Structures are given as structure tokens and as C-alpha cells.
Amino acid sequence: MPEISEVEPIILYNPRPDDPAPWASYMVLVRVVTKDGGVGWGETLSSIRVNALVQLIKVLSSVMRGRDVFNLEGNRLEWYRQDFNMPVSLESTAAYSAFDIASWDIIGRELGAPVHRLLGGLTRDRVRVYANGWYSNAVKPEDFAEKAKETVRRGYTALKFDPFGPYFDMIDSAGIKDAAERVKAVREAVGDGVDILIEAHGRFNAESAIRAAWALEPYNPLFMEEPVHPEDIEGLIRFRNSTRIRVALGERIINKGYLIQYLKLSLVDYLQTDVGRFGGLTEARKASIMAEAFSVPMAFHNANGPILHAATIQLDASIPNFAVQESFYDYWPQWKRDLVGDSMPVENGYVKVPTKPGLGVDVNEKLIERLRINETEITIKGGLSWIVKGTTGGS
Numbered sequence: 001m002p003e004i005s006e007v008e009p010i011i012l013y014n015p016r017p018d019d020p021a022p023w024a025s026y027m028v029l030v031r032v033v034t035k036d037g038g039v040g041w042g043e044t045l046s047s048i049r050v051n052a053l054v055q056l057i058k059v060l061s062s063v064m065r066g067r068d069v070f071n072l073e074g075n076r077l078e079w080y081r082q083d084f085n086m087p088v089s090l091e092s093t094a095a096y097s098a099f100d101i102a103s104w105d106i107i108g109r110e111l112g113a114p115v116h117r118l119l120g121g122l123t124r125d126r127v128r129v130y131a132n133g134w135y136s137n138a139v140k141p142e143d144f145a146e147k148a149k150e151t152v153r154r155g156y157t158a159l160k161f162d163p164f165g166p167y168f169d170m171i172d173s174a175g176i177k178d179a180a181e182r183v184k185a186v187r188e189a190v191g192d193g194v195d196i197l198i199e200a201h202g203r204f205n206a207e208s209a210i211r212a213a214w215a216l217e218p219y220n221p222l223f224m225e226e227p228v229h230p231e232d233i234e235g236l237i238r239f240r241n242s243t244r245i246r247v248a249l250g251e252r253i254i255n256k257g258y259l260i261q262y263l264k265l266s267l268v269d270y271l272q273t274d275v276g277r278f279g280g281l282t283e284a285r286k287a288s289i290m291a292e293a294f295s296v297p298m299a300f301h302n303a304n305g306p307i308l309h310a311a312t313i314q315l316d317a318s319i320p321n322f323a324v325q326e327s328f329y330d331y332w333p334q335w336k337r338d339l340v341g342d343s344m345p346v347e348n349g350y351v352k353v354p355t356k357p358g359l360g361v362d363v364n365e366k367l368i369e370r371l372r373i374n375e376t377e378i379t380i381k382g383g384l385s386w387i388v389k390g391t392t393g394g395s
């Protein structure tokens with residue numbers, strides 16, 4: 001039995017002046033080691049929760065030491081039983097997600113199989129992606145248009161952006177006009193053959209989200225993401241009843257109990273579960289099965305790094321109800337691509353599914369040793385950690 005001997009949190013920190021977002025400069029990895037020498041890698045969200053995550057991963061390590069890495073369901077049940085607050089804690093599910101991903105990496109390597117072969121096989125050998133992170137420092141419509149053209153020149157057939165500048169909760173008609181002009185400029189720049197995805201980052205109350213959606217509908221976006229504050233279910237119902245724009249959400253839904261509420265009320269058209277926040281590959285696959293029952297396709301969220309990207313692509317490759325995958329790949333700092341040997345390049349808007357055992361990528365452990373810091377060294381400053389840099393129009 002491949003017995004777990006260590007679950008180690010590792011923070012990588014490498015701030016660069018042109019990072020597309022504050023969280024681009026670091027990553028939280030989990031390295032799982034078994035007694036017989038197996039090593040697996042996981043990753044989870046960082047944003048401003050790095051220290052809390054690292055502490056939880058250390059507790060997780062004490063719980064998982066001595067357990068069988070193959071017991072994916074039993075291991076999660078044990079964590080769920082022990083962490084009283086897991087059902088309501090992003091940090092707990094994120095810490096567990098990274099551990100689960102690393103467990104799958106070990107299991108795949110042990111069995112000599114890429115994870116997609118263990119998740120249901122290779123339904124598709126390449127995965128369509130949409131670009132995010134491509135619009136740093138864009139404020140005026142022409143800035144967005146120029147950068148959108150460049151993104152399409154790189155082969156992307158879908159791109160996501162947040163056109164709403166500094167507005168939060170409310171947006172007035174001037175703000176809506178600015179947003180519509182940015183979306184119009186992008187639509188005119190890329191033409192009708194490219195999908196435009198609107199990110200609202202859960203900023204708005206229902207009234208504002210509805211008015212914003214009305215103004216953007218003429219540009220036929222594929223969806224509007226998190227149009228209202230994530231906890232505002234009634235507002236989302238109102239949004240659904242007042243607009244025709246498709247809704248994407250899911251990056252902030254952390255378990256099956258919350259997810260079913262959205263599916264049974266038909267509140268989501270593209271489900272954006274995050275493998276690094278929902279409970280790893282084990283639970284994210286269940287999310288895709290639940291969505292399939294409601295004819296909802298998956299567009300997994302991933303605003304983090306390459307290990308999470310590799311894990312998610314393994315799931316994208318296998319599930320029947322796949323739509324499109326979020327990708328910051330070309331807009332990360334180079335060191336994040338180097339971490340996996342730049343082995344998942346985007347070609348003509350698609351990523352070929354890696355077929356090596358486990359997550360399918362080799363992790364550059366020398367680079368990890370060079371960039372790792374301990375949690376006392378990292379300083380997380382306040383600020384809008386969720387915005388692409390320089391796009392808030394001056395706030």
C-alpha cells in the first residue's frame with residue numbers, strides 16, 4: 001500500500017514588474033510523498049490566503065500521514081470528518097484540493113497512466129481554451145481592441161475580460177456606457193467568429209448587473225460571468241428572469257451541496273468549478289457529472305498555475321460535457337510555464353492533452369528549490385487582488 005509519509009506545502013514567490021495580477025507572483029504547491037518514494041504534485045489557489053492555506057496543509061499532513069494514497073474517497077471523508085468547518089471553508093477545500101490532485105498524480109505514476117485514462121478515458125485529445133490575463137493596463141476601448149487583436153493573432157478563438165473598470169456593487173449609466181464601448185471595440189476588432197466572454201467578478205447588485213447585461217447583449221457575448229454578488233441567489237434569479245445573456249459561474253462554489261442549488265434552479269449555463277477549490281479532481285469530476293444531468297457544460301475555472309492547469313486539462317480531456325477551458329498560460333510570467341517545461345503550449349486556441357503518467361507533466365524541482373520561500377517571508381498587501389493589473393480605470 002503506497003502509504004503517505006508527507007504532505008508538504010510549498011510557496012513559490014517571484015514577483016515581476018509585468019505580472020498580470022498580484023497573485024501571478026506566487027503559487028501554493030503541495031508535494032505528497034509516499035513511504036515507497038512516490039512523489040505527486042498538487043496546486044491550489046493563492047490570492048490573499050497563502051498563510052492560512054499553508055497552516056491548513058500542515059494540519060492535513062498530520063491527518064493523512066500513514067494513510068493509503070489510493071483511498072481518495074476515504075481520505076476526503078476523513079478530512080471532512082476532522083475539519084468541522086470544511087463545508088463552509090474555501091481554505092479547507094482548497095488545501096484538500098491540492099492534496100487530492102497530488103494523490104492522483106502519484107496514482108497515475110504508480111499505474112503508468114495519465115490521469116485522464118483513470119477518469120474515463122480520452123474523449124478529446126486536445127482542449128479548446130479561452131485567454132484571460134491578456135488585457136493588462138487596458139482602460140480605453142482602443143486599448144482593449146488592440147490587445148484583443150494581438151490575442152487572436154496568437155491563435156485564440158475565445159477571450160475573457162472584465163470591462164467594468166472601477167465600479168463595484170452599483171454601476172451608473174456612464175459606467176455602463178464605458179463598458180459597452182470596450183466590449184463593442186473588442187467585438188469590432190475580433191469579428192463574429194471569436195467568442196467574447198464577459199467577466200463581472202461578482203461585483204454587482206442585481207439591478208446594476210441587469211442594466212449592464214442589457215447594454216452588452218448586442219455584442220453577443222458567450223456568457224457573463226458571476227454577474228451578481230456570489231451569495232445573492234435571489235439577485236441571480238432576478239437577473240435570469242430579466243436578461244437573455246448566458247450565465248457562467250462556479251469558481252466560488254466549494255462543494256456539491258451548494259452546487260445543486262444553482263443547477264436545480266437552472267441558474268447557470270456554463271459551470272466554472274475550480275479543481276483547486278472544489279475538492280480536487282475527485283470532487284470536480286462529480287461536479288461535471290451533476291452538471292451533465294442538467295445539460296450544463298463545463299468551463300472549469302483556473303486563474304492559478306501550471307500544476308492546476310495540467311490537472312484540469314486531464315479532466316477536460318475525459319468528461320463528455322466539456323465546453324471551453326480558462327487559460328492564463330501565455331500571460332503568466334515565464335517561470336510558471338518553465339515549472340512544467342513549457343509543455344502545454346496553446347496552438348490555434350487549443351492545448352494538446354499531455355499523455356505522460358500522472359498529471360502528464362514533469363515538474364522542474366530545481367526551479368522549485370530556487371523560488372520557494374517560507375510563509376513568514378511572504379507579505380500579502382491589500383489591494384484588488386482579483387483584477388487584471390491596470391484595468392480599474394484609475395481606482
Ligand SMILES: O=C(O)[C@H](O)[C@@H](O)[C@H](O)[C@H](O)CO
Nearest residue numbers: 047132201302303385386387
Ligand atoms: O475568472 C477568473 O479567472 C477569476 O475571476 C480571476 O479573474 C480572479 O482574479 C481570481 O479568481 C481571483 O482569485
Ligand SMILES: [Mg+2]
Nearest residue numbers: 199201225251
Ligand atoms: Mg471569474
